Amino acid sequence: MIDNLINCDISLRFMEPNPFQIAIFIWVIGFIWQEFKQAFGSGIRVYLTAHSKSNIFSLIYIKSKL
Numbered sequence: 001m002i003d004n005l006i007n008c009d010i011s012l013r014f015m016e017p018n019p020f021q022i023a024i025f026i027w028v029i030g031f032i033w034q035e036f037k038q039a040f041g042s043g044i045r046v047y048l049t050a051h052s053k054s055n056i057f058s059l060i061y062i063k064s065k066l
Contacts, residue, residue: 032062 017025035058039047 035059035062 042050
C-alpha cells in the first residue's frame with residue numbers, strides 16, 4: 001500500500017489564470033494594500049479601536065481571501 005503511494009506517478013498541470021482571475025487578484029491585493037495603509041497610517045491601536053466592527057469584518061474578509 002505505501003509503496004503504491006510513494007511510486008505514484010501523478011502529473012501536475014499548471015493552469016494559466018484567465019483575465020477575470022487576474023482582475024480579481026489585483027482587486028484583492030488593492031483591498032489588502034488599502035487596509036494596511038489605513039492601519040499603519042493611523043496606528044494599529046487606533047485602527048482596531050475606531051469603528052471596531054467594520055475593521056474586524058474587513059480583517060476577517062481579508063483573512064478569508066488568503
